[in-house]
Amino acid sequence: xxxxxxxxxxxxxxxxxxxxxxxxxxxxxxxxxxxxxxxxxxxxxxxxxxxxxxxxxxxxxxxxxxxxxxxxxxxxxxxxxxxxxxxxxxxxxxxxxxxxxxxxxxxxxxxxxxxxxxxxxxxxxxxxxxxxxxxxxxxxxxxxxxxxxxxxxxxxxxxxxxxxxxxxxxxxxxxxxxxxxxxxxxxxxxxxxxxxxxxxxxxxxxxxxxxxxxxxxxxxxxxxxxxxxxxxxxxxxxxxxxxxxxxxxxxxxxxxxxxxxxxxxxxxxxxxxxxxxxxxxxxxxxxxxxxxxxxxxxxxxxxxxxxxxxxxxxxxxxxxxxxxxxxxxxxxxxxxxxxxxxxxxxxxxxxxxxxxxxxxxxxxxxxxxxxxxxxxxxxxxxxxxx
Numbered sequence: 048x049x050x051x052x053x054x055x056x057x058x059x060x061x062x063x064x065x066x067x068x069x070x071x072x073x074x075x076x077x078x079x080x081x082x083x084x085x086x087x088x089x090x091x092x093x094x095x096x097x098x099x100x101x102x103x104x105x106x107x108x109x110x111x112x113x114x115x116x117x118x119x120x121x122x123x124x125x126x127x128x129x130x131x132x133x134x135x136x137x138x139x140x141x142x143x144x145x146x147x148x149x150x151x152x153x154x155x156x157x158x159x160x161x162x163x164x165x166x167x168x169x170x171x172x173x174x175x176x177x178x179x180x181x182x183x184x185x186x187x188x189x190x191x192x193x194x195x196x197x198x199x200x201x202x203x204x205x206x207x208x209x210x211x212x213x214x215x216x217x218x219x220x221x222x223x224x225x226x227x228x229x230x231x232x233x234x235x236x237x238x239x240x241x242x243x244x245x246x247x248x249x250x251x252x253x254x255x256x257x258x259x260x261x262x263x264x265x266x267x268x269x270x271x272x273x274x275x276x277x278x279x280x281x282x283x284x285x286x287x288x289x290x291x292x293x294x295x296x297x298x299x300x301x302x303x304x305x306x307x308x309x310x311x312x313x314x315x316x317x318x319x320x321x322x323x324x325x326x327x328x329x330x331x332x333x334x335x336x337x338x339x340x341x342x343x344x345x346x347x348x349x350x351x352x353x354x355x356x357x358x359x360x361x362x363x364x365x366x367x368x369x370x371x372x373x374x375x376x377x378x379x380x381x382x383x384x385x386x387x388x389x390x391x392x393x394x395x396x397x398x399x400x401x402x403x404x405x406x407x408x409x410x411x412x413x414x415x416x417x418x419x420x421x422x423x424x425x426x427x428x429x430x431x432x433x
Contacts, residue, residue, distance in 0.1 A: 100149045106156045114153075118160045125181060126168065137181045144188040144228065154230050158191040166197050176208050183212035187219030190229035195220055195236060202247040202260070211256045214247070218263035225268040237272055241279040248283025254299040257287070261307040265314045273318050277328035280311055281335040285430065288335065292342045292431040295349040297358045305365035308339065312372055330420040333376050336369035337414060337427045340387060340403050345431070347396030359394060366391045366399070377413035
């Protein structure tokens with residue numbers, strides 16, 4: 048994780064010493080004069096000279112000093128007691144990173160001066176959650192090697208809000224890379240980040256964070272990112288599907304599982320279907336889709352009447368998107384078949400399982416008959432049965 052050992056203690060350390068959750072609520076009362084000062088500081092700091100942000104050469108000591116002042120003042124304002132002033136200061140700190148005209152020398156210097164202070168805030172045990180979220184939001188906009196170190200380390204944080212903010216920050220960093228506003232080595236970091244996101248997706252127990260993890264994953268830039276993302280997100284979701292198959296207990300994650308599959312489908316299906324270089328990604332997506340349908344059929348049969356009433360729509364939508372993926376992936380097998388989806392919608396889970404196995408999982412079914420992926424009969428069932 049990024050550490051700063053070459054600078055004197057920043058104003059952050061002094062400010063953090065007075066931040067105590069027990070004494071300061073997110074919505075605590077603030078002095079009007081302090082609030083006004085924070086707002087003015089944020090607005091003034093937003094006006095960094097163009098000769099600094101657009102510099103094509105490393106910043107001079109004087110320029111770095113000006114950026115340092117900007118960072119110190121804005122971070123101090125962000126750590127104040129007024130939530131409105133915090134948001135203004137966060138915007139002031141973010142604006143230079145959103146500037147398409149900001150050049151790499153400035154971005155590197157900005158990262159070097161700001162990321163350590165944001166890291167100090169995040170790692171302080173007394174930091175209120177809204178400030179942690181603000182700092183991770185900014186780290187995503189910075190989109191550097193150091194900021195990604197902090198974000199990826201927090202994908203497994205104990206606090207759910209922190210995990211959510213970390214995933215959202217990585218998504219923002221990927222989006223910045225797509226727009227040419229990142230300084231991290233995309234090709235080098237993708238492999239590591241995809242592994243971390245795959246683990247996070249597979250282990251996450253909170254529905255909203257699961258969706259945030261998948262959203263971050265599929266935002267990976269470039270064609271290589273698309274292939275890596277589909278493999279990582281499919282593998283992570285397969286772990287979730289296997290867990291549902293084992294526990295036979297539905298929960299709120301089902302409300303997001305079909306949305307995760309739909310997000311992957313919408314973002315990548317054209318690329319995956321027509322790009323022969325993405326065979327591993329297509330294989331992973333087919334494997335996860337088939338396992339999801341089989342899991343849903345089994346889960347539907349084991350649920351109580353109350354659980355069926357609660358999760359019937361979620362199961363139907365999950366099966367619908369996964370059957371659509373299989374139909375598109377095996378278009379040579381004939382016209383689109385929605386028999387399984389329609390049977391699910393009517394609540395006939397046992398019949399849906401029989402139809403699915405007959406249509407897709409038999410020895411003459413497309414999944415095993417097609418030799419492209421090398422699936423052997425019984426492979427999909429084996430994923431769920433261990």
